[in-house]
Amino acid sequence: MPLLHRLPRQCIILAQIRFNHATNLARINKVVIANRGEIAMRVLRTARRLGIETVAVFSDADANSLHTRSADQAYHIGQASPLKSYLRMYALVDVAKKSGAQAIHPGYGFLSENPEFAELCAAEGIIFIGPSANAIRDMGMKNTAKKIMIEAGVPVIEGYNGDNQDPEYLFQKAKEIGFPVMMKAVRGGGGKGMRIARSEKDFFESLESAKSESSKAFGDDAMIIEKFVQRPRHVEVQVFGDQHDNYVYLWERDCSIQRRHQKIIEEAPAPGLSMETRHRLGKAAVDAARAVKYVGAGTVEFIMDPRGDFYFMEMNTRLQVEHPISEAITESTAASNRATL
CATH class of the missing domain: 3.30.1490.20 (ATP-grasp fold, A domain)
Structure with missing residues (x-):
């Protein structure tokens, strides 16, 4: 399975565009960032490196925030409560239309894993930078996801x-x-x-x-x-897919150190794994992504037992908070490769 040794940080807004005709591709010249804070700034900086204009949205509470001041344009979308601002799907679509943006990047949280929002964007001719509504739905239901993984030959518990x-x-x-x-x-x-x-x-x-x-x-x-897997490790794999059945994985992250099922520390690459195990993990993650025709950035999570056997746990159908860790190790690899040329 090929690895993207030279993948730059603009991978966070990687997208292939689907309109009414599968062969119709469009260039993104302007993107609405439907989020705030750190993730909004990361998307904004990446878009700027790619020559893409940015449109920020902000609530009453974020009128003077960094992402609002840094974007090329900014639109007020409601009150401080996310329910009355960042979760207003139609308001975000309206901003895209008013600003002339071709795409919306949801970041993480808020509407990033909302299939209805992905469907609304598609219906309005706006690019949702993320997976299809079907992939979000299928992977959001643990029983459905497990059935799909069994059919795809991905190991399950x-x-x-x-x-x-x-x-x-x-x-x-x-x-x-x-x-x-x-x-x-x-x-x-x-x-x-x-x-x-x-x-x-x-x-x-x-x-x-x-x-x-x-x-x-x-x-x-x-x-x-x-x-129940006793003394488990929790290992997740960063994957990317496009609309042409191309899939890659960007190594893995170990997030076994948790408190109340919440991740505290991530290590990448995961310590103590053989290259053979790493590649098997990567292949299983790619098989999982391909099974749901995944588009964009996603994370496939596995549980690993003390023997080194691993099993599908779930797939996060969005960019993750932990993605900068994968960026760091792939950037490091890319820099090393460039140095040896």
């Missing part, structure tokens, strides 16, 4: 990801899998709706707790059940 959510039925499935088991919210993320049942006597209490948290966080209490 033994478990149950069916529709029957009766607690007694889930209990029987957990016994078939073998304790300890982990239950995960189908629509979950960020560690919410996750519980471990280490024995049969823990199961129903853990299930009820996971369902309750999932319902409050995501409005859905459906669960999948998986064999």
